[in-house]
Amino acid sequence: MRRFELFLIFAEVFAVAWAAIFGVRTRRGIAAAILLAAFVAHWQIEGLRWQMIPVYLAALGLAVGDLLSMERRLDWTRRISRGLFGLAGLALGAILPLALPVPELPVPTGPEPIGTVSLAIVDSEREEIYGPAPGPGRSIMAQVWYPALTTGDSDPIPWSEDWDVVAPKVSNLMGYPGWFLSHTGYTLSNASSAVPIATGTFPVVVYSHGWTGFRTNAVYQIESLVSNGFIVVAIDHTYVAATTRFPDDEVVSFDPAALADPTEVGEEAFVESTETLLGVLTDDIVTVVNALEAGPNGPFGDLASSFDTTRLGVYGNEAGGGAAITFCLEDERCDAVLGLDPWVEPIPDRALAISATRPSLYMRSDDWQGSDNDAILRGIAERSTATTYWVGVDGTTETDFLSMPLLSPIASRLGWKGPIPAGTIIPIVDRYLLGFFEVYLLGTGSAAIDTASFDEVSLEVILPE
Numbered sequence: 001m002r003r004f005e006l007f008l009i010f011a012e013v014f015a016v017a018w019a020a021i022f023g024v025r026t027r028r029g030i031a032a033a034i035l036l037a038a039f040v041a042h043w044q045i046e047g048l049r050w051q052m053i054p055v056y057l058a059a060l061g062l063a064v065g066d067l068l069s070m071e072r073r074l075d076w077t078r079r080i081s082r083g084l085f086g087l088a089g090l091a092l093g094a095i096l097p098l099a100l101p102v103p104e105l106p107v108p109t110g111p112e113p114i115g116t117v118s119l120a121i122v123d124s125e126r127e128e129i130y131g132p133a134p135g136p137g138r139s140i141m142a143q144v145w146y147p148a149l150t151t152g153d154s155d156p157i158p159w160s161e162d163w164d165v166v167a168p169k170v171s172n173l174m175g176y177p178g179w180f181l182s183h184t185g186y187t188l189s190n191a192s193s194a195v196p197i198a199t200g201t202f203p204v205v206v207y208s209h210g211w212t213g214f215r216t217n218a219v220y221q222i223e224s225l226v227s228n229g230f231i232v233v234a235i236d237h238t239y240v241a242a243t244t245r246f247p248d249d250e251v252v253s254f255d256p257a258a259l260a261d262p263t264e265v266g267e268e269a270f271v272e273s274t275e276t277l278l279g280v281l282t283d284d285i286v287t288v289v290n291a292l293e294a295g296p297n298g299p300f301g302d303l304a305s306s307f308d309t310t311r312l313g314v315y316g317n318e319a320g321g322g323a324a325i326t327f328c329l330e331d332e333r334c335d336a337v338l339g340l341d342p343w344v345e346p347i348p349d350r351a352l353a354i355s356a357t358r359p360s361l362y363m364r365s366d367d368w369q370g371s372d373n374d375a376i377l378r379g380i381a382e383r384s385t386a387t388t389y390w391v392g393v394d395g396t397t398e399t400d401f402l403s404m405p406l407l408s409p410i411a412s413r414l415g416w417k418g419p420i421p422a423g424t425i426i427p428i429v430d431r432y433l434l435g436f437f438e439v440y441l442l443g444t445g446s447a448a449i450d451t452a453s454f455d456e457v458s459l460e461v462i463l464p465e
Helices: 003-022 030-046 050-068 076-099 163-173 182-186 219-227 267-293 301-306 319-330 372-383 422-442
Strands: 114-128 135-147 156-158 188-193 202-208 231-236 243-245 251-253 307-317 336-340 360-364 388-393 457-462
Touching: 003 030, 003 050, 003 076, 030 050, 050 076, 050 182, 114 219, 114 267, 135 219, 135 243, 135 267, 135 301, 163 182, 163 243, 188 219, 202 219, 202 267, 202 319, 202 422, 219 231, 219 422, 231 267, 267 307, 267 319, 301 307, 307 319, 307 422, 319 336, 336 422, 360 372, 360 422, 372 388, 388 422
Parallel strands: 114 188, 202 231, 202 307, 307 336, 336 360, 360 388
Antiparallel strands: 114 135, 135 231, 156 188, 243 251, 388 457
């Protein structure tokens, strides 16, 4: 819980416990003033959230009771009942904000300050096939995180700049009302907006999210990479992302027709829609890489001078991971690829016929290991002419490879993730993600991967024949 949330609860405990312990209420107005001060400080500094409603109501009741109660002394019976039932009630009221706290992102593992900027990229040569008005030209949003000279006095920005429009859609997709995740809008990133970029050039990693994902759904991973000397560009895949907001405030939600329901359209139409979807995501990666190579005259402007596109990595989760693999099978500009539960079943045969030539790391959750998808992925790995790291993580579901473990200490009991603790899965993903790209883009040696040891991880290194 946040500092002033705790302060408000402590003020309530004081208001209850004082009279229970000493048998007399504080002088009229003192408890009410303390409660009001704690509430106002929490409201103005941290912001209100719906999980705290029981706490707010308790504060109101205690303040009103302090002001209106004529009897200031309590006999033993009332002291005991106030202590037992009052403190028990406060404890019950604190359960909800404790179970659904405002998430905190991990401190990045590297020393570099982080800057970020978002921009729209328009590819006039592509056809937009999704949405209510398909037609020429496809627009996507991209966000760049980069090592900064210094963040100075710049305040960190929220973990998602568009959370006010993304959160309601994600909440609905989870089966909850639109306001359910509103509190996570208070979560701050470790990046500052539009601060100067550090001197030099840096390897670039492109991140591609999955179906109904969004560009910051793995932001702690991105911040870890950037703090260790990478530039990361994350894509919002328009009409595939949960919701995308463009600089002109146009808001575009995902198009359900982009991934057809096989029970409604039949298996053949479903398969066709998955192949088309993966093709769109792959082409979005191509669009971004083309923009990266366009230099300062392209969409990225002066930032492009710091991009070292001769050291290019691509990674993604689920459909975004499948698109990353497809891109690296077909495009020689890719130098390394990493997939988190990559969905490769929709990769077309023409791409599967190509032997992978780039180092790869495939991390798979319990849900995906041993599946038909896993068999296709294994075939890609075994035909590769480069080293492949084949990683399985016990106790995980596909959401463990995103930011879901940070949402709640009881996320696994709510069915949001696997049983593996957040304090275990986050270091695992960070160690392999960072270690892999350090080896193949920075050339700093394989110790980070080779010396990693986690009871939950099975690692097989598949070497080319």
